[in-house]
Amino acid sequence: MNNMDYTKGYWNPYVAGIALGLVLTFTFYVMGTGLGASGAVARTAAVVAHTVSPQAIENQAYFKEFYREGASHPLFDWTVIEVIGVFVGGLISVILSRRFSVGIGRGPTAGVGLRLFMAFFGGVIAGVGTRFAMGCTSGQALSGGATMVVGSWVFMMAVFATAFGAAYFVRKEWS
Amino acid sequence: MGPLLYNGVISFETSLWLAFPIGLMFGFVLEKAGFGDSRNLTNIFYFRDMRVLRVMFSALVTAMIGLIVLSYAGLFDYNVLVEESLMKSYFWPQLVGGIIFGLGFVIGGYCPGTAIVGVASGKIDSIVFLIGMVFGIWVFAFGWPVWGWFYKSSDLGRLTLWQFFGTSRDLMALIILIMALAAFALAWLGEKWAPYDK
Numbered sequence: 001m002n003n004m005d006y007t008k009g010y011w012n013p014y015v016a017g018i019a020l021g022l023v024l025t026f027t028f029y030v031m032g033t034g035l036g037a038s039g040a041v042a043r044t045a046a047v048v049a050h051t052v053s054p055q056a057i058e059n060q061a062y063f064k065e066f067y068r069e070g071a072s073h074p075l076f077d078w079t080v081i082e083v084i085g086v087f088v089g090g091l092i093s094v095i096l097s098r099r100f101s102v103g104i105g106r107g108p109t110a111g112v113g114l115r116l117f118m119a120f121f122g123g124v125i126a127g128v129g130t131r132f133a134m135g136c137t138s139g140q141a142l143s144g145g146a147t148m149v150v151g152s153w154v155f156m157m158a159v160f161a162t163a164f165g166a167a168y169f170v171r172k173e174w175s
Numbered sequence: 176m177g178p179l180l181y182n183g184v185i186s187f188e189t190s191l192w193l194a195f196p197i198g199l200m201f202g203f204v205l206e207k208a209g210f211g212d213s214r215n216l217t218n219i220f221y222f223r224d225m226r227v228l229r230v231m232f233s234a235l236v237t238a239m240i241g242l243i244v245l246s247y248a249g250l251f252d253y254n255v256l257v258e259e260s261l262m263k264s265y266f267w268p269q270l271v272g273g274i275i276f277g278l279g280f281v282i283g284g285y286c287p288g289t290a291i292v293g294v295a296s297g298k299i300d301s302i303v304f305l306i307g308m309v310f311g312i313w314v315f316a317f318g319w320p321v322w323g324w325f326y327k328s329s330d331l332g333r334l335t336l337w338q339f340f341g342t343s344r345d346l347m348a349l350i351i352l353i354m355a356l357a358a359f360a361l362a363w364l365g366e367k368w369a370p371y372d373k
Contacts, residue, residue, distance in 0.1 A: 004224065006214055013229035016208035020230065021237020023200045028242055029251055030185070030193055032178030032260030035201055037288035041305065045312035061319035062326075078194045083291055085198020086205070090295035093206035102297040105213035105284060115284075116303050119213075122283020123290075123304040127311020129279050130287065132326065133272025134265070137286040140273075142231065144262050146238035148336040148347055151264025158273025163281040167220035170282055171371055174217050 003108065009097065024146060031078075034143020038130035040083035042066075043074045045127075050074075062131070107174040118173050177251040181260055202292055211296035213284030213304075220281050221371040225362035232355040239348055253344070257335060264331040271325075283307065 010016070027035055046066045050057040058067040066074040074080075094100045106115035130136045133155050135144065141159065144152020167174075179185045185193075208230045209215040218224040245251035280286055283304045285293055290308070293301025315322075337347035 006212060007209065007218070007224050007226070010209035010215075010226075011207040013208065013226040014233050016204055017230040017233025018237045020201070020204045020208065020234035021241060023197065023204060024234060024238035025241035025245070026200075027197050028238065028256070029177035029245060030179050030197070031190060032181040032256060033262075034238075035197070035288075037286070037291065038308075041287050041308050042312050045309040045316070048309060049313060049316075060316060061323055062316040078191060081191060081194035082198035082201070083288075085195040085200075086202035086288060086291045087198075087295050088195075089199035089202025089204075090206040090211060090292035091202075092199070093203045094211065094296050097206075099206075099211075100297050102299065104300045105215075105293070105298055106300070107214075115300055118282050119284060119300040119303040120307040120310075122279045122281070123285075123307020123309075124279070124311040124314065126276055126279025126283050126286065126304075127308035128315045129272045129274075129276030129311075130308075131272070131312060131315040132268045132322075133276060134269070134327075135262070136276065136288070137231075137280075138288040140262070140269070142235060142238075145235045147242070147256060147261055148239065148344070148351070149262050149264055150331060150334045150336055150339050151266060151269040152262065153336060154264070154266060155269045155273040155276075158270050159277040159280060162274045162277030163220050166278050166281050167217070171221065173282075174214065174221060174284075175371060 009099070020142075021146070024143065028143075028147070034139065034146065035082065036079040036135065036139040036143070037083055037086070038127075038136040038139065039079040040077070041127070042131065043077060043080055046074055107172065109175060110173050115173060118170065176249065177245065178255055178260060181255050182252065201288070202295070205289060205292045206296065210289040211292040211301075212298065213293065213300055216286070216289055217281060217284050222365040222369050223372065225365055228358060228362050232358055236352055236355045239351060243345065243348055257333065261333040261335070264334045265327055266329040266331055268325060268328060279311070 046063045057063045140152045141156040145156055176182055180190045219227040246253040285301055285304045290301040290304045337344045
């Protein structure tokens with residue numbers, strides 16, 4: 001049996017969920033749109049590539065949408081600013097809860113090398129997925145889900161069905 | 176009346192000032208939910224701790240009902256949402272994107288927003304995940320000649336579940352609420368089952 005001490009000390013999941021739902025309601029009330037995350041990473045990817053070759057990125061088939069004529073800097077964007085808030089909000093909570101600790105989340109028998117390789121590899125795959133879906137768990141599953149968007153529900157079902165199925169094959173990483 | 180931005184109550188510049196405090200609350204709650212640690216995020220897929228399902232569905236249902244309540248109270252114009260600001264649906268790209276993203280989620284251990292909270296928590300794997308994501312977005316961008324035609328294909332426009340199923344908004348919301356309650360019960364059973372920890 002796993003030692004599950006790391007699951008302790010957090011809010012009751014229903015309380016956390018309702019709190020998150022109220023933040024999301026407020027966001028829709030103000031913005032008409034929900035919360036996001038992956039868009040900020042996409043813009044960061046564009047800006048990093050832009051430092052290497054500005055011309056190529058401004059004309060690149062996908063990245064050019066972040067460099068339209070007369071548009072502000074790609075990082076001067078609602079979702080990017082919101083994600084900076086997510087980082088600071090997470091940091092405040094971690095500090096107030098005295099939970100900050102440098103470490104690697106992995107299963108009790110999984111090696112550090114395996115876990116970090118999988119974190120990178122999974123990140124690459126997830127990054128590709130967010131672009132096809134035009135969003136992630138925040139923008140599509142949660143925000144689109146709450147507003148009953150067809151494509152978001154398709155996305156959410158596909159995410160969970162795939163992850164439950166694939167979990168068997170990576171169980172050593174998490175067990 | 177909301178949505179404030181679409182109804183011209185606040186300007187785009189003002190909305191940018193609200194992005195940071197909204198993100199702050201979002202990140203704070205994600206951390207309190209336990210989502211700064213990849214183990215808490217992947218436990219759901221092993222039926223060890225279904226907190227991801229509980230948090231996610233209770234958040235989804237709260238916001239879904241919250242917006243309906245606000246619209247009945249005359250504080251939120253739901254028509255503006257449906258006609259102007261709702262996300263568009265692209266059936267095949269979102270299905271394929273969901274399959275790819277689901278793989279990345281269970282392998283990588285995070286989703287983008289939670290990885291940001293992971294970084295704030297000091298988790299090395301979340302930084303590595305985000306670096307991987309940047310590479311993944313480059314892969315997507317530079318693979319455009321291969322799949323550019325597929326991006327934004329099968330455009331369904333702004334389409335809600337109740338329109339798709341030909342029912343009313345409130346009945347659809349009720350069905351989703353019942354589905355969520357059923358999912359909470361199944362989550363409890365799943366934890367009892369715990370097939371990977373026998």
